[in-house]
Amino acid sequence: MRNRVWFASALFLPVAVAASLVVLGAGGSFAADQPAASCAPNGPALAITASDNKYDKTCLAAPANQALTIDFDNQDYGIPHNVSIYDKDHKALFTGEITDGPKKIKYSVPAIPAGKYEFRCDPHPEFMFGTFDVG
Numbered sequence: 001m002r003n004r005v006w007f008a009s010a011l012f013l014p015v016a017v018a019a020s021l022v023v024l025g026a027g028g029s030f031a032a033d034q035p036a037a038s039c040a041p042n043g044p045a046l047a048i049t050a051s052d053n054k055y056d057k058t059c060l061a062a063p064a065n066q067a068l069t070i071d072f073d074n075q076d077y078g079i080p081h082n083v084s085i086y087d088k089d090h091k092a093l094f095t096g097e098i099t100d101g102p103k104k105i106k107y108s109v110p111a112i113p114a115g116k117y118e119f120r121c122d123p124h125p126e127f128m129f130g131t132f133d134v135g
């Protein structure tokens, strides 16, 4: 069993490294430095899943100045993930509790003013992130 887990990790790691290199491109290191994506508001009740070290969404949107919730489903066995929200100055507006999968958690996020933000996984900021669009 231990060997199988190691083998799966050995297969996965080069893929993750290659993917993060593609995402980072020529010197970029933070998604907010790039043109921000937009998406329609998902309402004050958001949901996102992590599996295979990837989020299932690249954009989350919520109404401004309204407390919201994020149902986070970490499906990765034994891998820590979370969802945190940062502004352009890399200041954390919300830091979600880090969970080892498989686990579901509901985050309660305080109201956020309108604007473009970034959500990301604190253990994997290089390849798990997206736009957090509030407005």
Ligand SMILES: [Cu+2]
Pocket (backbone or CB within 6 Å): 050, 053, 080, 081, 082, 121, 122, 123, 124, 128
């Ligand atoms: Cu992660």
